[in-house]
Amino acid sequence: MLKRIRLLTTILVFVLLTATWTACNGDTTEDTDGSNGNDNDSNVDNSEAAISVGVVYDVTGKGDQSFNDAAAAGIERAENELNIEYTELTPNKDGSDRAELLQLAADSHDLVVAVGFLYEPFVVDAATENQDVQFGVVDTPMLDFESDPSGQPYGDNISGLVFTEHEGSFLVGAAAALKSQTGTIGFIGGVANAGGLIEKFQAGYEAGALAVDPEITIFANYITEAPDSTGWQAPDRAQEIALSMYENGADIIYHAAGGSGLGLFAAAKKHSETVGSKVWAIGVDSDQYHTVDPEVQDYVLTSMLKRVDVAIFELVKSTIEDNTEPGAITYDLAVEGVDYSTSGGFIDDIVEQLESLKAQIVAGDIDVPTVPNS
Amino acid sequence: MLTASAPLGAVGLAVAFSSLVLIISGSNPIEAYRDMLGHAGKLEVQVDILNRVTPLYLSGIAASIGFRVNLFNIGVEGQYILAFLVAAHVGSLLTLPPVLHVTLILLVAMTVGAALSGLAGVLKVIRGVHEVISTIMLNAIAISGLVAWLVVEWQADGGTRRTGGRVGTEPIADSGLLPDLNGFLEMFTRDLGQGRQLESMLLIAVAVGVIYHFLVNRTVFGFDLRAAGVNPTAAHVGGVPPKRTIVTAMLISGGVAGLVGMPELMSTGYFPSNPVLNLGFTGIAVALLGRNHTVGMFFGALIFAFLDKSSSILQITSSATREIVVIMQGLIVLAVVVAYQVVAQIRKRQEAAMAMLNQLT
Numbered sequence: 001m002l003k004r005i006r007l008l009t010t011i012l013v014f015v016l017l018t019a020t021w022t023a024c025n026g027d028t029t030e031d032t033d034g035s036n037g038n039d040n041d042s043n044v045d046n047s048e049a050a051i052s053v054g055v056v057y058d059v060t061g062k063g064d065q066s067f068n069d070a071a072a073a074g075i076e077r078a079e080n081e082l083n084i085e086y087t088e089l090t091p092n093k094d095g096s097d098r099a100e101l102l103q104l105a106a107d108s109h110d111l112v113v114a115v116g117f118l119y120e121p122f123v124v125d126a127a128t129e130n131q132d133v134q135f136g137v138v139d140t141p142m143l144d145f146e147s148d149p150s151g152q153p154y155g156d157n158i159s160g161l162v163f164t165e166h167e168g169s170f171l172v173g174a175a176a177a178l179k180s181q182t183g184t185i186g187f188i189g190g191v192a193n194a195g196g197l198i199e200k201f202q203a204g205y206e207a208g209a210l211a212v213d214p215e216i217t218i219f220a221n222y223i224t225e226a227p228d229s230t231g232w233q234a235p236d237r238a239q240e241i242a243l244s245m246y247e248n249g250a251d252i253i254y255h256a257a258g259g260s261g262l263g264l265f266a267a268a269k270k271h272s273e274t275v276g277s278k279v280w281a282i283g284v285d286s287d288q289y290h291t292v293d294p295e296v297q298d299y300v301l302t303s304m305l306k307r308v309d310v311a312i313f314e315l316v317k318s319t320i321e322d323n324t325e326p327g328a329i330t331y332d333l334a335v336e337g338v339d340y341s342t343s344g345g346f347i348d349d350i351v352e353q354l355e356s357l358k359a360q361i362v363a364g365d366i367d368v369p370t371v372p373n374s
Numbered sequence: 375m376l377t378a379s380a381p382l383g384a385v386g387l388a389v390a391f392s393s394l395v396l397i398i399s400g401s402n403p404i405e406a407y408r409d410m411l412g413h414a415g416k417l418e419v420q421v422d423i424l425n426r427v428t429p430l431y432l433s434g435i436a437a438s439i440g441f442r443v444n445l446f447n448i449g450v451e452g453q454y455i456l457a458f459l460v461a462a463h464v465g466s467l468l469t470l471p472p473v474l475h476v477t478l479i480l481l482v483a484m485t486v487g488a489a490l491s492g493l494a495g496v497l498k499v500i501r502g503v504h505e506v507i508s509t510i511m512l513n514a515i516a517i518s519g520l521v522a523w524l525v526v527e528w529q530a531d532g533g534t535r536r537t538g539g540r541v542g543t544e545p546i547a548d549s550g551l552l553p554d555l556n557g558f559l560e561m562f563t564r565d566l567g568q569g570r571q572l573e574s575m576l577l578i579a580v581a582v583g584v585i586y587h588f589l590v591n592r593t594v595f596g597f598d599l600r601a602a603g604v605n606p607t608a609a610h611v612g613g614v615p616p617k618r619t620i621v622t623a624m625l626i627s628g629g630v631a632g633l634v635g636m637p638e639l640m641s642t643g644y645f646p647s648n649p650v651l652n653l654g655f656t657g658i659a660v661a662l663l664g665r666n667h668t669v670g671m672f673f674g675a676l677i678f679a680f681l682d683k684s685s686s687i688l689q690i691t692s693s694a695t696r697e698i699v700v701i702m703q704g705l706i707v708l709a710v711v712v713a714y715q716v717v718a719q720i721r722k723r724q725e726a727a728m729a730m731l732n733q734l735t
Contacts, residue, residue, distance in 0.1 A: 089689045090696065092682055094652045100422055101686050103568050108690065118648050120540055129569050193526050194647055195541045225522035226647045227455065 050320045053078070053086040054105030055312075056098075058116035060232050061090040064259035065291035066284060067308065071115045071138065073286070074312030082316060102126040106133045111319045113312055114138065117195055127158045134324055136161055136315045138308055139197060141328035153327035160328045161311040165197075166204030166368045167361050168304040168338030169254070171354050172282050173208025175302055175340065176252040177216050178350045179280065184217040185209060186245035188238055188264060190257035191231040192222035196371070201256035201284070201304070203372040211357070211366070219245045220372070223260055235263030242267035246279050252301060254282035265292050268299035280346075289343035301346050305339040307331060334362045381670070384713035388706040395701055396694055406694035413687035414680055417563055421570045426679035428579045428637045429454075429650070431672055433657025435586050436487075436631035438666035440505075442590060443603045443623045445498075449491055449509030450631040451654025452516030457486040458635025459521050459543070462645035463528045466544040475550040479639070480578075483632040490516060491628020495621040505624070513654075525645065542646040552640045575637040580672075582630060587668040589626075599623060659707050665714065678703055 055075050057068045075086050087109065089101050099122045105112045106126050112133060114123050117140035124142075127135045135158045142160030143151030153159075176185045187205050189198040202220055209216050221241050223231030231237070238260035242253055246267065253268070255261040261284060268281040281296075283289065283303030292300060311331050318324045331337020342351060360366045393403040413419055433450055440447035461483035470478060490512055497503040530544040554571035566572070590596040601609035602619045610616050634653050639645070660678060664671030681703050685696040 087690060087692075089686065092685055093700075094650050095648065096426065096650045097422075097683065097686055100419075100683065101689075103418075104686050104690050121642075121646075125569050129567075193522070225518065227521060227525060227649050227651065228518050229648060229651075 049085040050083050051110040051316070052108070053084055053316060053319075054109035054112045055086055055088050056101050056105055056112065056114045056119065057088065057090045058118065058232075059091055059093060059095050059229070060259050062088065064233075065288065066261055066286050067258050067306075068115055069291060070286045070306065070308040071113070071312055074309030075113070075316070077309060078313050078316040081313075082320060084316060084320070098122045099125065102135075103129070106130040106135075110134065111136065111316060113315065115308070117197065123158060124154045127155050131155075131157060133157065134319045135159070136312070138311065139163070140195075143327050151327070156326050157324075158326055159315065159324055161308070161315065162328050162330050163306050163308075163311070163338050164330065164332040164368075165256075165304070165306060165338060166200045166207075166370045167333045168306060168340065169201045169204030169256075170208035170211070170361065170366075170368045171333075171340045171358060172254055172302055172304045173205035173210075174212045174357055175208075175347050175350060175354060176205070176254060176280075176282060177209040177212040178353060179301060179347065180213075180216065180252050182249050182251045183213070183215065184219070184249040184251065186219040186242070186250040186253035187221070188241055188245075188253060188255040188257055188260075189220070189222040189231075190224075190255075190260055191229050192225040194226045194229065198222070198256050199372055200370045201254075203369045205254050206372060207369050208357070212353075217249075219248070219250055221245070223257055232258040232260060234260045235266070238263030239267045239270075242281070243271060246271040246275075250279070251277075252280040252282065254284070254304070256284050256304075258285075261288070262292070265296040265299055269296045272299065283341075287341040287343055289341060297344065300344060303341045303343075305341055307337050307339070310337065333358055380713045380717040381673075381710065383716075384706065384709040387709040387713065388702065391705050391709070392698065392702045395705075396698060399695060399698070401694040401698075403694075406688060406698065409687050409691045409693045410680075410684040413684060418566065418568050418570045419683060421559070421566060421572045423676070423679045423683050424576055425571075425573050425637065425641075426682055427672070427675045428573060428576045429634045429653045430656055430660050430675035430678055431579045432582060432630060432636075433634045433653050434660030434664060434671040434675055435582060435657075435668075436627050436634065436654075437657045438661040438664070438671060439586070439590075439599075439623055439627040439630065441603075441661055441666050442599045443619060444606070445495075445620065445623060445627070446506050447491060447494070447509055447624065447627045447631075448506055448658070449494055449512050449516075449628070449654070450634065450657050451652070452509070452513035453487040453490045453628050453631035454634035454654055455521055455649060455651070456490060456516040457483040457632035458639055458649060459524055459528070459645045460486045461632075461636070462543045462546065462639050463524070465546040465550045465639075466644070469547045469549055472549045475547070476552055476640075479546070479550055480633065480636060483636055483639075484629040485632070487632025487634075488625045488629040491631060492621060492625045495624030498624075499617040499620055525647065528645075530644070540646075542644040545643045546639070551643055554641075571641060573637050573641050575633075575640050578633070578636075582633065583668045583672060586630075595619075595622070659703070662707055663710050665710075677706060 060068055062068050062072050078084055089105055091098050091101055098119060102122050103126055112135050114137045119137050120140045123135050123137050138161045140160050141162050142154055142158050144154050145151050187202050189202055206218050209218055223234055223237050238257055242264045245253055253264055255264045264281045268279050272278045280301040281299050283300050285306045288303045289297055289300040396403040396406055436450045437447055461479045464482045465479040494505050494508040494512055497508045498505050528543045552574040555574050556566050556571055559572050598614040598619050601614050602616060606616060638650060660671055660674040663674030681699040685699045688694045689696050
């Protein structure tokens with residue numbers, strides 16, 4: 001027993017000594033070792049920055065190659081072009097510290113950008129407490145419909161960045177219908193009933209496909225339903241769903257499932273290779289042709305672009321210029337807030353038709369639904 | 375002395391290994407610990423930590439009641455989420471005098487939790503279904519089935535007036551919510567800033583902890599529970615009804631589990647589309663950490679809550695990656711298990727030595 005205690009003490013002393021040693025050498029190691037794994041790009045030494053921004057990601061965090069990465073692209077562009085400094089924050093896995101993250105971010109930044117509508121109630125609280133800090137929330141209008149049915153901004157310092165995802169999804173739905181050989185396409189949503197957000201993607205996609213081909217068959221499936229939000233980060237389950245859709249005749253599948261989408265691309269490759277005829281996947285939020293692994297790149301037909309990056313860049317810019325707009329800031333087809341991508345050149349032959357549909361939506365000739373029929 | 379050495383040694387071991395991990399990942403452990411402790415030194419953060427302790431502690435107690443009879447109630451997760459939703463809905467339907475209203479909501483939550491957990495107990499007793507299997511299945515039925523369906527059914531105004539993160543059930547009238555403890559706390563400290571509220575469910579959680587302690591250690595039922603846990607056959611022969619003990623333990627465990635979601639309900643007043651999940655699973659770790667002991671589990675919950683609340687400051691100061699807190703939580707649980715095993719072995723050896731001495735003399 002004594003021996004054991006001695007061993008433990010030795011380990012403890014060793015560790016403490018090492019710790020002290022690294023503490024003394026802290027300055028030098030930090031300079032050489034920029035990548036401490038934190039993805040933290042704050043340039044605290046840059047004292048001339050116009051403003052400092054705290055970016056609070058959603059639970060999935062950076063690296064989903066989709067929604068959160070689109071937000072990251074926006075803030076990175078702002079850093080390059082607008083001389084700002086920023087800190088990136090991600091909540092605990094269960095999202096239990098959203099309120100505190102916002103509060104901490106507000107303590108030391110001029111603008112706090114919350115990525116995801118789940119932040120809505122917490123931002124209202126934090127913004128009321130910190131009147132001198134600007135807040136922006138992605139994917140919710142930040143309008144108070146409860147005290148006024150027409151919607152009033154929660155406060156002068158709160159903006160909501162909303163997108164007409166149904167319009168962008170309409171165009172990729174049309175592209176899917178135009179390109180489908182089998183007359184069957186699919187849709188995979190991340191989490192159903194999560195504020196009705198993903199249903200908007202589904203509604204637009206189905207309407208777009210039916211507008212081109214009224215006879216088309218559309219499979220629609222969600223990975224999980226709220227409150228189970230694991231559907232955003234379940235590539236394995238997305239892959240299973242995608243494979244079963246492909247096996248039942250679908251040859252193009254669109255996903256609105258955040259990090260789970262990676263499973264769809266893997267499924268497209270797998271099915272194409274086993275069956276010998278090519279099936280496609282459609283990306284979402286970012287131009288996923290450029291974000292996915294090169295080996296599945298050739299299966300990304302197009303992506304529904306949701307320019308979270310543009311919205312965040314513009315929000316940073318307007319904060320610097322001190323002319324932010326409280327309440328909802330809408331990014332639609334007309335301002336290219338949503339769009340489709342042509343990377344890879346797979347849909348070059350139908351761009352003309354898609355552009356004409358786009359013009360009709362912008363002109364108001366086509367009214368895209370936000371709630372699915374089924 | 376030997377009893378106290380196990381938890382202390384475990385914490386020491388965990389800190390040592392965490393420091394190693396930090397050093398390997400290129401961070402400075404002393405800086406990281408300094409940031410974490412400095413952050414926890416703020417009154418507002420302490421309130422955050424205590425608010426996190428409340429559900430973790432309740433969840434730990436719920437799991438530990440099962441552990442006492444060698445039952446592994448993994449169903450706390452489903453039990454508390456379903457209880458949270460039903461209590462939020464029932465509470466929003468009526469307005470009662472304050473004390474009655476709150477009591478009713480808490481009772482509904484406990485009943486729902488107990489019913490779901492009791493079902494697993496009955497299945498075990500009647501059909502011999504292992505409670506691990508049945509509670510996992512019941513979790514799926516409760517969360518992905520019942521809650522996913524009912525949360526839409528019971529949505530306020532069909533979800534039209536609220537957007538995004540505000541979607542949820544109809545809010546409960548003020549009479550159904552517990553007041554916060556800010557006034558009480560501020561008598562001893564200073565005014566709480568930044569919109570923080572110390573939730574009064576903390577007091578209820580502590581009360582549940584005290585009741586748990588007396589129930590297990592000072593009642594006949596508690597004796598039955600422990601006896602059945604240590605040696606079911608001997609307990610049965612000794613007159614402990616095994617079936618009744620199992621079902622009762624599951625019912626009590628589920629009743630406490632039903633309270634796990636109440637801190638969130640009592641502070642927000644509705645069931646949101648994104649309630650805090652996974653508390654049921656973390657509770658198992660808390661029970662392990664606290665060795666099923668009332669005070670031990672409180673400290674276990676405190677350590678977990680402290681680490682949970684440290685991840686935010688590490689991201690601000692960037693002295694370490696935020697994932698380190700999860701690694702530390704895991705290391706602490708591991709270290710506790712190892713430390714107690716070591717102490718148990720030492721004790722056994724000492725007892726053997728004593729017995730030998732007695733024989734010789």
